[in-house]
Amino acid sequence: MDSTIVQQECVDELAAHAGVGQEVAAITAAAMNGELDFAQALRARVALLAGLPTSVVETVLTERITLTPGARELVATMRAHGARTALVSGGFVPFTAEVAARVGFDEHRANVLQEQDGVFTGEVEEPILGAEAKVAALREITAGLGLRPRDAIAVGDGANDLGMLGLAGTGVALHAKPVVAEQCDVRVDHGDLTALLYLQGYSEAEIVGR
Numbered sequence: 001m002d003s004t005i006v007q008q009e010c011v012d013e014l015a016a017h018a019g020v021g022q023e024v025a026a027i028t029a030a031a032m033n034g035e036l037d038f039a040q041a042l043r044a045r046v047a048l049l050a051g052l053p054t055s056v057v058e059t060v061l062t063e064r065i066t067l068t069p070g071a072r073e074l075v076a077t078m079r080a081h082g083a084r085t086a087l088v089s090g091g092f093v094p095f096t097a098e099v100a101a102r103v104g105f106d107e108h109r110a111n112v113l114q115e116q117d118g119v120f121t122g123e124v125e126e127p128i129l130g131a132e133a134k135v136a137a138l139r140e141i142t143a144g145l146g147l148r149p150r151d152a153i154a155v156g157d158g159a160n161d162l163g164m165l166g167l168a169g170t171g172v173a174l175h176a177k178p179v180v181a182e183q184c185d186v187r188v189d190h191g192d193l194t195a196l197l198y199l200q201g202y203s204e205a206e207i208v209g210r
Contacts, residue, residue, distance in 0.1 A: 001089035001099055001110075003032075003157050004174055005071050005193075010095045011045050013060045020048045034159030034179040038090060038130040043123075046113065050122025054115050057094045065095070067102065070193030075104045076208040077197055084145060088137045090130055090160050109137055134164040155196060156180070172196060 002009045015024035024045045031041035075085050087100045087108040100108035112125035127133070134156075142149050150169035154161075157176040165171030165184055173184035174193070181187050188195045197207055204210070 001087055001096055002091050004155060005068055005087060005103060006095075006099055007066050007068050008064060010060065010065065010091045011042075011049075013064045014049055014052065014056060015045065017056045017060065018049050018052045024048055031160070032158035033177050034162075038160040039128040042090065042111070042128055042130070046120075046124045047122045049113070049120045052120045054118055054120060057092075061095065061098050065099070067099075068193055070195070071103050073207050073209040074193040074196055077202060077206065078200075079104065079106070080208050081202075081206075084141070086137065086141050088129075088134050088164075090128075090134075090158075107141075109133075131160040131163045134161065135167055138164050138167055153196065153200065155193075170199065172199065 002011075009025070009028050012021060012025045012028055015021045027036065027041050027045050030036045031038050078085055085105045087096050087103070087105045089096050089108070089110040091110050092113050093108075093110045094113070096108040096110040109129060111129050114121045114123045114125055138149050138152060138154060142152050149167045152168045153170040153172065154164050154168035155172040155174050156165055157174050157180060159177065159179055162180060162183060165173065165180070170186055171184055173181045173187045174196075175189065176184070176187065181189075186199065194207060
C-alpha cells in the first residue's frame, strides 16, 4: 500500500505527529532498501510512537494520505472483469481499512497497532505481517479462488515485497527501490497505476472511471 496505492508511508506520517519523523523515516528507508530486517525495523519504528493518541490516525488519513493516480481506475477495471483484489500491507489496519474502502479492494490485510486508553502502546501485534506473510497471503487468496499464484499480478516497491513479486505470475516493481527494481523482470518506472492495466492487455476504452 505505502508508496504504491498511496503516495505516502503511513508510519512516517504518524511519526511526524509524534515528533520523531526524521528518525522513523530513516528506518523506513533502510528497511525498504533491504538494509534492515523488516520486522525488526517495524518494531523499532512503532516503539517510537508510544503515547501517541490513536485519534491521530484519522487526522493523518484526512490531511496527509493521498491515493496514487490510477488507483481507483486500476481496481475498478479489474473487478469489472472478474478479478479479486487484495490490499496486503506491512503497514497498519486503520490505514488499509480506509484505503481499501476508498479504492474498492475486496479485502485487506495489515499489522495491528496495540493501544490502551486511547493511545498507542508502542507495540505491534505479533506475528508481524512482512515478506513471508505477503507470500502466504498470495498463496491463500489464489487457492481460495481455485487459482495458482502464477495466475495473479502483484505490485510493490520495497524489499519486503520481493518474495510476493517473485511468486506471482506477473510481479511488478512500481517506482521501486533499486534493490527491488534490479530483481524484477517487470518494472514500471514512469506513469501511474493504470500502467498495470496496459500490462494485462486492457485498452484505454476498457478502463473504468476514465
